[in-house]
Amino acid sequence: MTSLTAAPPVQAAPAGARIDRDSVRAFVDTHIMPVADAYDRRGAVPEEIQERIGEAGLWAPFYPAALGGQDLDLVTLGQVHEEVGRGCSSVRSLLTVHTMLSWALLRWGSPAQIEQWAPSLATGAVRGAFCLSEPAGGGSDTAGIRTTAVQEAGGWRLNGRKKWITGGQRADLFLVFARTETSVIALLVPRRSPGVRVIPLEDVLGTRASLIAELEFDDVRLGPDALLGPSSFASGMVLSGTLDLGRFSVASGSVGIVQGCLEASAFYTAQRTVGGSKLRELQLIRAKLTDMVTDVRAARLLCHQAGLLKDAGDPATIMATWVAKYFASTAAARHSTEAVQIHGANGMSADFPVARLYRDAKVMEIIEGSNEIQRITIADEAYREWAL
Amino acid sequence: MSEYTTAQTQILSFIEARFPQASIETGQDIFSLGYINSLFAMELVMFIEKTFGLTIPNDELRIDNFRTVEAMADLVARRSVPVSVD
Numbered sequence: 001m002t003s004l005t006a007a008p009p010v011q012a013a014p015a016g017a018r019i020d021r022d023s024v025r026a027f028v029d030t031h032i033m034p035v036a037d038a039y040d041r042r043g044a045v046p047e048e049i050q051e052r053i054g055e056a057g058l059w060a061p062f063y064p065a066a067l068g069g070q071d072l073d074l075v076t077l078g079q080v081h082e083e084v085g086r087g088c089s090s091v092r093s094l095l096t097v098h099t100m101l102s103w104a105l106l107r108w109g110s111p112a113q114i115e116q117w118a119p120s121l122a123t124g125a126v127r128g129a130f131c132l133s134e135p136a137g138g139g140s141d142t143a144g145i146r147t148t149a150v151q152e153a154g155g156w157r158l159n160g161r162k163k164w165i166t167g168g169q170r171a172d173l174f175l176v177f178a179r180t181e182t183s184v185i186a187l188l189v190p191r192r193s194p195g196v197r198v199i200p201l202e203d204v205l206g207t208r209a210s211l212i213a214e215l216e217f218d219d220v221r222l223g224p225d226a227l228l229g230p231s232s233f234a235s236g237m238v239l240s241g242t243l244d245l246g247r248f249s250v251a252s253g254s255v256g257i258v259q260g261c262l263e264a265s266a267f268y269t270a271q272r273t274v275g276g277s278k279l280r281e282l283q284l285i286r287a288k289l290t291d292m293v294t295d296v297r298a299a300r301l302l303c304h305q306a307g308l309l310k311d312a313g314d315p316a317t318i319m320a321t322w323v324a325k326y327f328a329s330t331a332a333a334r335h336s337t338e339a340v341q342i343h344g345a346n347g348m349s350a351d352f353p354v355a356r357l358y359r360d361a362k363v364m365e366i367i368e369g370s371n372e373i374q375r376i377t378i379a380d381e382a383y384r385e386w387a388l
Numbered sequence: 389m390s391e392y393t394t395a396q397t398q399i400l401s402f403i404e405a406r407f408p409q410a411s412i413e414t415g416q417d418i419f420s421l422g423y424i425n426s427l428f429a430m431e432l433v434m435f436i437e438k439t440f441g442l443t444i445p446n447d448e449l450r451i452d453n454f455r456t457v458e459a460m461a462d463l464v465a466r467r468s469v470p471v472s473v474d
């Protein structure tokens with residue numbers, strides 16, 4: 001586990017090196033931390049950083065070596081997304097949606113689909129995005145999606161709109177959920193397909209640089225090979241399974257936000273003098289840091305447990321992931337508020353990272369299952385288990 | 389107890405543990421109980437894959453293979469590759 005007091009390493013791991021928490025921490029400290037606030041203000045993660053992520057092998061390290069990955073286990077993947085989230089939630093969001101598409105392809109794709117897309121997804125030559133939400137639904141209300149896929153001779157015809165698509169401005173391949181007469185299916189939609197229109201969404205409160213877009217699908221013709229996974233009763237599993245992994249990534253990224261708040265607050269309060277005392281000497285300030293330390297460790301352990309269960313293929317991972325995401329995202333919102341408070345007026349300034357952490361943390365309570373939906377799901381589980 | 393019966397017992401125990409209020413027979417249509425959502429369907433597939441050490445391909449993810457405990461045990465028997473002894 002990362003020491004709270006360790007000095008940040010200055011050297012990033014060379015390309016091709018084994019990915020682990022420490023190598024990614026070094027990568028983030030070298031390539032992301034110094035520029036995150038600047039590109040957050042501009043509203044776009046620079047292409048150069050996205051390319052560096054590819055060079056570091058971070059787009060899909062859980063892929064087998066034969067497909068260009070490192071066979072990375074999901075516990076370590078969670079640590080990678082935590083470290084990236086500590087540096088910048090916009091970058092972590094891009095990783096999350098790319099991970100969701102890449103994982104869904106590996107889990108549900110046909111051999112031909114995997115051969116076509118996986119190697120480029122591993123390097124990041126092709127970037128993925130996840131498209132469920134719509135202007136009028138599809139967020140909490142996944143049953144309410146209106147985008148339609150009609151099967152016709154030679155494949156599928158797609159019509160509809162998707163909104164809030166992270167990475168949508170840049171992605172090359174979209175995982176689009178659409179309604180058929182009988183179920184909701186997943187389709188792989190290349191950006192260059194005729195009839196796809198990408199409209200950038202700007203000035204979002206949090207994860208401002210995550211290249212969010214609205215997408216329009218106007219009579220998009222797709223081949224039969226666009227269908228990912230089953231179209232039958234099990235098609236819902238593609239959605240549930242992909243959201244589960246996204247939730248795990250967001251939970252891990254939220255741990256990173258709390259860690260970022262802790263590091264920024266410890267640094268600031270050790271420098272800042274108020275009324276002749278360093279802030280760090282004031283009991284009320286110390287109490288806030290204590291709560292950050294406690295919660296970041298608890299949240300990290302919950303993510304670790306969810307990751308272990310994923311690696312074991314244990315269905316208990318689904319509820320463990322809900323709990324981890326609920327705890328970690330609410331902790332991120334709580335502690336980013338306190339981190340801004342600790343910084344006083346400086347906390348409102350774009351010169352200090354806590355303002356960005358605060359805005360980004362709010363997003364974590366909304367995406368991949370909002371807090372309300374998490375509470376409903378976790379309570380359902382509680383009643384199922386204990387109200388015999 | 390045959391492998392087939394053991395598989396039935398394990399699958400039944402998993403479903404009963406998730407829905408303690410339900411009383412389920414091995415030949416009963418679990419979808420008719422009204423409990424099954426896509427989350428549980430995913431848990432069920434993960435449970436079968438982990439417990440019996442197999443991967444269920446897309447073309448076997450048909451509703452009829454999961455309708456009853458018996459159908460799921462049939463699926464397990466079909467997908468389990470016997471170890472050849474030379």
Ligand SMILES: Cc1cc2nc3c(=O)[nH]c(=O)nc-3n(C[C@H](O)[C@H](O)[C@H](O)COP(=O)(O)OP(=O)(O)OC[C@H]3O[C@@H](n4cnc5c(N)ncnc54)[C@H](O)[C@@H]3O)c2cc1C
Nearest residue numbers: 130131132133139140141164165166363366367368370372
């Ligand atoms: C920065 C950002 C990035 C995003 N990226 C993506 C992406 O890449 N792909 C994608 O598909 N979507 C994306 N989304 C959309 C996101 O998944 C949805 O915003 C989220 O699921 C919530 O849905 P909604 O916005 O439609 O809210 P609604 O469903 O309209 O809900 C509004 C409010 O009502 C609450 N609510 C809903 N149902 C209930 C209930 N039964 N009981 C009590 N309260 C309830 C919700 O919790 C919420 O607080 C993104 C959103 C943001 C903000």
